[in-house]
């Protein structure tokens with residue numbers, strides 16, 4: 565059985581003993597997927613997060629050195645552009661996650677590359693990454709995201725970028741949902757908006773506000 569607490573303890577022990585904390589965390593995540601199988605991990609994470617939970621409530625573990633987030637990504641979802649300020653490891657458990665990274669080009673952001681997080685693999689992102697994610701599929705995608713710090717403690721250091729102007733904004737989970745809605749409206753992604761409200765009813769206000 566997959567235990568969030570056991571995983572977190574194992575991950576922190578491995579990071580503390582390693583020169584490269586991110587590589588150590590990625591290895592623990594890859595080992596867990598290989599040992600338990602994606603389905604058992606999804607089951608363990610689903611049990612910890614009630615249906616309808618908003619994005620900030622998908623955090624299943626937070627400590628000074630590690631945040632674990634259950635990325636339960638609605639069909640066709642597109643996220644706003646954001647950073648983390650700490651490293652990230654994405655362990656894909658079901659479906660796919662398209663990861664688009666950006667670079668600053670004067671006042672604008674330009675796309676650097678798109679990578680696909682594939683089932684059973686672990687994608688590593690550096691601490692300075694500016695990115696957005698999307699679920700290209702017609703079903704909910706699941707991933708376990710690890711971050712090399714405490715999201716609660718670093719929230720004020722994080723940024724979000726406006727979809728239209730690319731102006732840098734302060735990060736908050738509600739603001740991330742707002743920019744995600746904006747991204748989906750901009751690309752006429754009604755399927756993504758519908759799936760978002762179905763998965764996270766609290767997001768309806770952000771969808772209606774931008775109608």
Ligand SMILES: [Fe+2]
Pocket residue numbers: 646647648695
């Ligand atoms: Fe992210």
